[in-house]
Amino acid sequence: FENKDVLQTNIMDYIIPGEKVAFVQRGNSLEHALLVLTKSGYTAIPVLDTKYRLEGLISIPMITEALLGLERVEFERLEELTVEQVMAVDKPRLTIHDHFRKALGLLINHPFLCVTDEEGHFEGILTRRVILKQLNYYVDG
Amino acid sequence: FENKDVLQTNIMDYIIPGEKVAFVQRGNSLEHALLVLTKSGYTAIPVLDTKYRLEGLISIPMITEALLGLERVEFERLEELTVEQVMAVDKPRLTIHDHFRKALGLLINHPFLCVTDEEGHFEGILTRRVILKQLNYYVDG
Numbered sequence: 638f639e640n641k642d643v644l645q646t647n648i649m650d651y652i653i654p655g656e657k658v659a660f661v662q663r664g665n666s667l668e669h670a671l672l673v674l675t676k677s678g679y680t681a682i683p684v685l686d687t688k689y690r691l692e693g694l695i696s697i698p699m700i701t702e703a704l705l706g707l708e709r710v711e712f713e714r715l716e717e718l719t720v721e722q723v724m725a726v727d728k729p730r731l732t733i734h735d736h737f738r739k740a741l742g743l744l745i746n747h748p749f750l751c752v753t754d755e756e757g758h759f760e761g762i763l764t765r766r767v768i769l770k771q772l773n774y775y776v777d778g
Numbered sequence: 779f780e781n782k783d784v785l786q787t788n789i790m791d792y793i794i795p796g797e798k799v800a801f802v803q804r805g806n807s808l809e810h811a812l813l814v815l816t817k818s819g820y821t822a823i824p825v826l827d828t829k830y831r832l833e834g835l836i837s838i839p840m841i842t843e844a845l846l847g848l849e850r851v852e853f854e855r856l857e858e859l860t861v862e863q864v865m866a867v868d869k870p871r872l873t874i875h876d877h878f879r880k881a882l883g884l885l886i887n888h889p890f891l892c893v894t895d896e897e898g899h900f901e902g903i904l905t906r907r908v909i910l911k912q913l914n915y916y917v918d919g
């Protein structure tokens with residue numbers, strides 16, 4: 638096992654490409670977003686603009702927390718709110734030139750990272766699953 | 779970096795102990811479960827019995843998928859269903875004697891693993907975050 642080698646791996650061979658990534662847009666209602674999340678089976682997905690640039694990400698907890706009333710989650714309010722009112726815009730991202738070393742450090746605290754080109758166009762995502770699989774292969778043969 | 783060393787690490791120093799883990803019981807309504815999930819901020823948590831033995835786990839996607847109608851997620855049905863009707867009982871688990879080698883292989887496909895003693899009593903959970911942190915330390919110093 639040569640640790641220097643695995644950390645210098647470029648991320649691009651391991652990302653889930655953009656066309657396979659479920660996403661929503663900032664203007665969508667939370668009802669639409671929750672339907673996309675439910676049908677895709679994922680708990681968090683990227684938010685893209687109409688030109689496929691990355692804007693942020695939205696998760697089911699962000700939605701349910703926004704609807705949390707005094708006694709229950711008020712799902713009847715799903716139609717009233719939009720993605721842009723609850724999405725996160727401050728998550729760290731990777732670019733197409735980054736390597737596993739940077740990805741691994743960030744994946745400690747984030748289940749996936751969005752990858753963009755230099756213009757901010759969305760390229761895909763790098764997930765914890767993919768890096769764990771590679772580390773498992775390198776460390777355990 | 780000595781890969782043999784890190785994989786032989788016993789998991790017990792790294793688990794989130796049971797008393798810090800959010801959980802629900804099989805007889806709870808999905809409404810109660812979704813409230814616990816929302817307040818804890820987690821997307822999936824263990825299901826324990828009244829003697830704190832591990833029964834399975836429940837996630838937000840399992841709940842929303844159970845409520846998915848033809849056109850929308852039917853949240854009004856949350857009170858009608860219980861945790862035991864949607865929870866997963868077949869997820870792999872670890873015991874207090876296991877090491878990182880086994881945990882790493884399983885965490886490729888599972889965000890966290892429940893840990894039990896030999897009698898099936900819940901001890902805590904081992905998360906992807908914890909193992910990524912350890913691997914990052916060993917591989918990158």
Ligand SMILES: Nc1ncnc2c1ncn2[C@@H]1O[C@@H]2COP(=O)(O)O[C@H]3[C@@H](O)[C@H](n4cnc5c(N)ncnc54)O[C@@H]3COP(=O)(O)O[C@H]2[C@H]1O
Nearest residue numbers: 657658659678679680681682748749764765766886887888
């Ligand atoms: N349909 C499916 N088939 C097989 N396994 C599934 C699955 N859905 C979820 N999982 C498993 O559950 C983990 C957590 O999924 P979650 O949706 O919370 O968290 C996901 C989700 O937020 C996002 N993600 C992954 N693939 C995506 C995609 N194609 N489109 C949008 N977001 C995606 O990246 C996070 C981490 O993904 P990761 O693969 O590391 O980890 C996944 C994977 O191990």
Ligand SMILES: Nc1ncnc2c1ncn2[C@@H]1O[C@@H]2COP(=O)(O)O[C@H]3[C@@H](O)[C@H](n4cnc5c(N)ncnc54)O[C@@H]3COP(=O)(O)O[C@H]2[C@H]1O
Nearest residue numbers: 745746747798799800819820821822823889890905906907
């Ligand atoms: N309150 C918080 N503070 C800081 N970071 C937070 C957080 N809530 C979530 N995260 C971050 O988001 C990741 C995914 O959380 P999720 O709830 O989907 O997935 C979680 C959740 O299903 C479960 N889990 C973690 N801690 C738990 C706890 N104390 N009780 C019950 N379940 C827990 O294990 C999964 C993986 O956890 P992991 O730590 O690897 O990964 C966590 C962590 O990196």
